[in-house]
């Protein structure tokens with residue numbers, strides 16, 4: 444058995460963020476990502492999961508194994524039905540925060556992964572999906 | 579039971595015809611050792627899915643537990659084992675879900691005539707044995723995962739502040755850090771600075787799996803607070819992959835002193851404290 448190919452994890456508390464980090468790390472190891480890439484992906488997902496919790500009011504994460512020819516990858520997606528992000532460009536600006544953070548989570552996560560999509564609508568919610576491929 | 583010598587796919591037919599009676603008895607037998615720790619409705623759902631998958635497999639005429647015909651059965655059993663392992667059931671309480679089907683089948687055979695013959699009953703019985711072992715195996719793997727996770731979480735809980743030298747405190751951070759725990763550790767360190775009057779603190783992050791903005795923010799705030807209290811704080815043990823990730827995130831540690839290892843940080847602290855370190859000449 445090689446382990447599950449997909450996992451749904453609710454995000455409702457701090458512990459869930461820790462759990463997501465652990466799941467993503469084990470997927471990244473199975474996808475044979477290098478230690479640096481594992482750490483980058485885990486850190487990015489940690490940021491996004493916490494945003495889902497803090498700003499989205501909670502939601503859920505889906506972690507998936509990807510296979511494309513000889514390449515393997517991990518996709519993690521974070522969805523909430525919170526307030527949405529009114530100004531995406533501002534939210535993705537280094538150092539900008541509407542709360543008391545460093546304002547580096549979202550923009551930093553984007554730099555740490557290979558693919559980054561942000562889907563948000565005011566009043567409807569936010570979904571951020573990231574992918575990291577093995578090299 | 580009456581054993582005939584007819585065709586060989588009659589077992590599947592019998593199982594299908596008696597599906598309802600058989601699964602009811604199966605659920606009854608399987609529920610007994612679990613003593614209400616799992617709802618009957620949940621068990622019914624699990625076993626009904628499993629039963630359907632087993633029938634579909636048998637229909638192909640295949641009797642090899644590792645063949646594609648039974649891939650669905652194996653997947654369902656893996657899921658079931660993982661759930662049981664996480665919920666704290668024992669391996670026997672998990673495998674009983676498979677072995678009780680055998681008992682239910684034998685009870686049924688007592689009353690029915692099976693045209694497929696002894697060979698067919700034996701083949702099915704062997705198949706169920708193999709599935710039972712499969713649940714044991716996946717259960718063991720899932721248990722290992724749970725234990726790993728718990729060990730990791732335990733590490734996070736035990737983070738002591740140690741005195742390395744007169745006036746030099748150190749706190750090693752280990753594992754994956756969540757907000758609450760990092761904050762506890764940092765507060766503990768600041769308290770210790772007050773009670774010991776130490777002028778230097780070292781936060782060693784060699785054992786940290788990842789530094790995200792939240793952990794970084796806690797680190798920065800602690801260093802600033804220590805400064806206000808007149809103490810200098812060094813961060814040591816930033817490993818290469820963590821360093822690259824910190825840079826990727828865009829975090830800047832500014833004028834905070836960072837050292838590769840705890841030993842380097844201690845040497846730095848001692849030099850600041852005016853302690854002379856002399857390379858150890860071996861005395862003749």
Ligand SMILES: Nc1ncnc2c1ncn2[C@@H]1O[C@H](COP(=O)(O)OP(=O)(O)OP(=O)(O)O)[C@@H](O)[C@H]1O
Pocket residue numbers: 490494495498499523525526527528534535539540541542543544545546547548549550551569791792
């Ligand atoms: N899921 C979300 N729903 C609504 N707003 C969000 C969401 N994620 C991010 N934002 C907005 O984008 C801003 C920037 O997010 P970012 O993660 O970069 O910074 P931060 O969370 O404030 O601080 P940190 O550096 O600690 O992550 C947030 O302050 C918030 O206003």
Ligand SMILES: [Mg+2]
Pocket residue numbers: 490493494544547548549
């Ligand atoms: Mg953030």
